[in-house]
Every structure is written in structure tokens, then in C-alpha cells.
Amino acid sequence: MTEILVSALLLMGAALMLLAAIGIIRLPDLPTRMHATTKSGALGTALIMIAVAFYFAEVAVVTRALAIIAFIILTAPVAAHVIGRAGYFVGVPLWEGTIKDDLKTSYDPETHYLRSGFEEDAPKKPAASKKTVKAKAKPKR
Template sequence: MIIELLASMFLLAGCFFMLVASLGVFRMPDLLTRMHATTKSGVLGAGLIMCAVMLFFTESSVTLKALAVMAFTTLTSPIAAHAIGRAGYFIGVPLWKHTVKDALKGRYDAETHVLKSPDPEADDKKS
């Protein structure tokens, strides 16, 4: 009885975070903030749902598979978001009008597709 209640609480919390992730796709103004909302809330929601699965099904094979899903999503979601964000920036997806700083501006050559590293000497001269 207690295990089912605890599993249902994890499941509801996971579904809540997945709902927050889906709302972030519709409510956020640009690609980068949408990706932030979906990766953070999506990974947490999937992790909580997998915790509920581990609690409800106490078999070791199910627990191992749930842990594998949690590890896979935790490791791959930030990498995928970085790759999508970088590709979106380089093809010219516009940033939000209230974006404060564009750290890559002037460092990417669209013809050669080379991203230049920041010059540490230039940064020392600024300060």
C-alpha cells in the first residue's frame, strides 16, 4: 500500500515536470530558451517516472532497465540540446530580442564554418 502510494507520487511529479517541459515549448520566446525548458524538465520528469517504475515493479531486470533509461537521458539530453542549439545559431535562427549577450557574435565564419576561440590577450587588454 505504501509502495503504491509512493510510486503514484513519483509518477504524478514526473508527469508534472513533463507538462512543464511541454508548456515551455509553447511559452518560451526562442530556440535556446525552449531547449532549456525541455531538457531540464524533461530529464527530471523522465527520471521521476522511472523512479516510480522501479518502486512499483520490484524486479531487478526492470530496475536495471529504468536505471539505464535514467542514465541515458541524463547523459544524452544536454549533448543533444547543445548540438541543436549550435546548429540553430549557425544557420541563423534569431535570438530573443531581449537577449543580453551573444558570446559567439563575430567568432563564427559562415563561409568556412570555423568557430574561432576567444583571444585571451584581447580579454586582458579590456580589463
């Protein structure tokens, strides 16, 4: 019975990993590719680790498998978000069929200023350089 459960979990995990790989190849732009790899890849890896935990059924292996699952589920979405946002900021083009672009009204590509919507008066020019800040901070004699 355990072999059937382990086999089913391994096949589902491998199928989800294959789906993530196909998503990288077939999807049109960076955000959708990141979505495919994050969701399918994390779930596929989790299913494979659960299969490993069931197969070996030892405390050390189960603990490691659960730690791997927790690590992937915590880090994969954050990494995908950071990579997707960095791609947007450096100018990676979105797919022409993209309907919603939330950052378009908040991000200025010339100054690289990203407004959150909570500030009262957004600066119209970039922040002063460190030399300017140091020069202003020195007391006059």
C-alpha cells in the same frame, strides 16, 4: 505505502513533462526552449522511471529503469547543445530580449569559422578545398 510513493513520483514526473511541453510553446527562442525541454524533460522522465522501478521492484525492471535514466541524463544535454548550436549557425534568430551572446564575437556567419580564442592567428579566409590540398601535396617530377 509503496503506492503513495509511486503515485507521488508519477505525478511529479508528469508535472515536469507538462512544464517542458508548456516551455516549448511559451518560450520565445530556440535556446530557451531547448533549456526547458532538456532540464524538465530529463528530470520528469527520471522520476517516472524511478516510479516504475519502485512499483515492479524486480531486478530486471530496476536495471532497465536505471539504464534509461542514465541514457537520458547523458544524451539529452548533448543533443540540446548540438541542436541549439546548429540553430545558431543556420541563423535562427535569438529573442530580442537576449542579453548575452557569447558566440557573436567568435563566429563568422559568412565563412562559418568559429574561433575558440586559443589560436594565435585566425585564418582570414576559409580553408583550401580538397583539390587544392591534393595538388599541393603531389611531388614535382
